[in-house]
Amino acid sequence: MNRSASASWQGGFKDGRGSISTESGALDARPYGYAMRFEGVKGTNPEELIGAAHAGCFTMALSAVLGGAGLTAERMDTKADVTFDKVGDGWEITKIHLTLKAKVPGTDNATFQELAAKAKANCPVSKVLRAEISLDATLES
Structure with missing residues (x-):
């Protein structure tokens, strides 16, 4: 059994933007970035x-x-x-x-x-x- 998810990223480490998706559609191009990960900005x-x-x-x-x-x-x-x-x-x-x-x-x-x-x-x-x-x-x- 295999499951998959994917991520896409454009730009630099701090100024770039990405999205995360899952095969099931539970996440569909959900945005994420530096501020959401390291600065406590709301988001995944x-x-x-x-x-x-x-x-x-x-x-x-x-x-x-x-x-x-x-x-x-x-x-x-x-x-x-x-x-x-x-x-x-x-x-x-x-x-x-x-x-x-x-x-x-x-x-x-x-x-x-x-x-x-x-x-x-x-x-x-x-x-x-x-x-x-x-x-x-x-x-x-």
């Missing part, structure tokens, strides 16, 4: 999108883990705080903190903590930080 940025993907993936993974334990959540709300720091000469995502609030009848806190940790460890987006990344780069003339 890659780090926010990684946070949304991580929160969604983890929550769904936890639903699967709970189901495997014979449990079903009434409600789960997950927030992902992505820390984006200057490191050396560049920028890095240095941490993602997931905050989960859930109502899961029929379980105790110790079991819930164990299941949540299992979901975090097995969430595909959690794993992507350790994944091999390949690149094909073509310079057009």
